[in-house]
Amino acid sequence: MDQATYDVIVVGIGGMGSATAWQLARRGVRVLGLEQFDAAHDKGASHGDTRLIRKAYFEHPDYVPLLNRAYDLWDDLEAESGRRLFHRTGLILAGNPGTSQVVAGVKKAAREHNLAIETWSAAQAREMYPQFNFDNDWEVLFEEDAGFLRVEECVKAHSDMAEKHGARILYNTKVTSWESTGHGPVRVMTSAGTFQAERLVITSGPWATALLRPLGLNLHLRRMVQHWFEAPPAFDERHGMPCFGLDTDKGFFYGMPAREDVGLKAASHSHGTRFEDPDFMDRSDKDPDLGVLTEFLSTRLKGMPLPRSIKAKPCIYTMSADEHFIIDAWPLPGGARSQSVFFAAGFSGHGFKFATVIGELLADLALTGDARVPFDFLRLRPTVRKQEID
Numbered sequence: 001m002d003q004a005t006y007d008v009i010v011v012g013i014g015g016m017g018s019a020t021a022w023q024l025a026r027r028g029v030r031v032l033g034l035e036q037f038d039a040a041h042d043k044g045a046s047h048g049d050t051r052l053i054r055k056a057y058f059e060h061p062d063y064v065p066l067l068n069r070a071y072d073l074w075d076d077l078e079a080e081s082g083r084r085l086f087h088r089t090g091l092i093l094a095g096n097p098g099t100s101q102v103v104a105g106v107k108k109a110a111r112e113h114n115l116a117i118e119t120w121s122a123a124q125a126r127e128m129y130p131q132f133n134f135d136n137d138w139e140v141l142f143e144e145d146a147g148f149l150r151v152e153e154c155v156k157a158h159s160d161m162a163e164k165h166g167a168r169i170l171y172n173t174k175v176t177s178w179e180s181t182g183h184g185p186v187r188v189m190t191s192a193g194t195f196q197a198e199r200l201v202i203t204s205g206p207w208a209t210a211l212l213r214p215l216g217l218n219l220h221l222r223r224m225v226q227h228w229f230e231a232p233p234a235f236d237e238r239h240g241m242p243c244f245g246l247d248t249d250k251g252f253f254y255g256m257p258a259r260e261d262v263g264l265k266a267a268s269h270s271h272g273t274r275f276e277d278p279d280f281m282d283r284s285d286k287d288p289d290l291g292v293l294t295e296f297l298s299t300r301l302k303g304m305p306l307p308r309s310i311k312a313k314p315c316i317y318t319m320s321a322d323e324h325f326i327i328d329a330w331p332l333p334g335g336a337r338s339q340s341v342f343f344a345a346g347f348s349g350h351g352f353k354f355a356t357v358i359g360e361l362l363a364d365l366a367l368t369g370d371a372r373v374p375f376d377f378l379r380l381r382p383t384v385r386k387q388e389i390d
């Protein structure tokens, strides 16, 4: 067994784990990070150049306080690392106000939390952004304080800053099992030996189905392919092209502007292929849904009649049963919660923008048993489990 002593071991140095390691290490905590692959690798959920970030959260208004804190922490991370991570391009979200839950949800979150959103008719929006083809009966919402994050750069910034503050991160080290009584030290068994710490935080992304199996979480995995397309100059960030998400009758499609040598990125949030084991996912660029995506682009973006995908990369959604995150201390028999083991899972294809605040929340939980941001709605709940364990 490794003789070094650690306060906290973080399993999985992806989006959430790298943020947790930074948050712990900058508080002077002795951290060991264990990651089965390389730094900022492309086999999990946190790769593909960009992720949308926005505040008027249609999924549920209760996420907004977390986002307010996440934004502050992205600023902190940019300042500390000296890297540009957040591109505030603005974001268009649009759909039919009679049927679109996206449109209704954005307006509800903006109203409840006093967020600045502009609401345009299709005709007004076409004047502002002639690159898009909106239906006449659509409502178009514009959030200025939104845009995209450079996803691999964010993971690298988090893990580099964690190491700068003294964290030890072991890459290519797979955790095979762990043991805890719920109170004392935790032992973690890996491909590189056994490690011990006072606390354990598990942020294993798509591999949650393996490491969190005893919780009986009702999670499923979806292979989602991200594409980059050749696009005319009007679709470039330098020409004021915003990020976008359009809620159509064929599904919800989103994209980020082209920039420098990177094409326009676009993908579907509604399609993808369900699969079981992340170790055996098809990692080729094949996409059974490419036809639906190119049809969306040719009808909704003006000047891209024959969209040509120049690059494609699959990535994994880990869906919870209600599509909300699951963050808690490990449950113990009799309804108590572990004081040593904590986990976050089921980010359901919308978690990355929260990585900074999830890292802070998990660090708070591991060190104090509580968090400074309200997150009770995300705790382990019967609706996200296959069966109860007592």
Ligand SMILES: Cc1cc2nc3c(=O)[nH]c(=O)nc-3n(C[C@H](O)[C@H](O)[C@H](O)COP(=O)(O)OP(=O)(O)OC[C@H]3O[C@@H](n4cnc5c(N)ncnc54)[C@H](O)[C@@H]3O)c2cc1C
Binding pocket: 011, 012, 013, 014, 015, 016, 017, 034, 035, 036, 037, 043, 044, 045, 046, 047, 048, 050, 051, 052, 053, 173, 174, 175, 176, 203, 204, 205, 206, 207, 208, 211, 224, 225, 226, 267, 315, 316, 317, 345, 347, 348, 349, 350, 351, 352, 353, 354
């Ligand atoms: C195509 C796509 C588009 C998305 N778009 C957006 C978006 O626009 N905005 C947004 O906010 N979110 C978006 N998301 C979701 C977001 O990217 C994820 O919610 C987030 O990245 C999940 O982070 P994670 O830390 O849970 O998983 P990961 O980043 O995959 O990290 C888990 C890590 O744990 C490691 N690990 C697992 N098991 C072990 C083990 N046994 N031993 C050691 N290491 C282990 C893995 O190797 C991995 O590095 C998107 C996701 C995808 C796939």
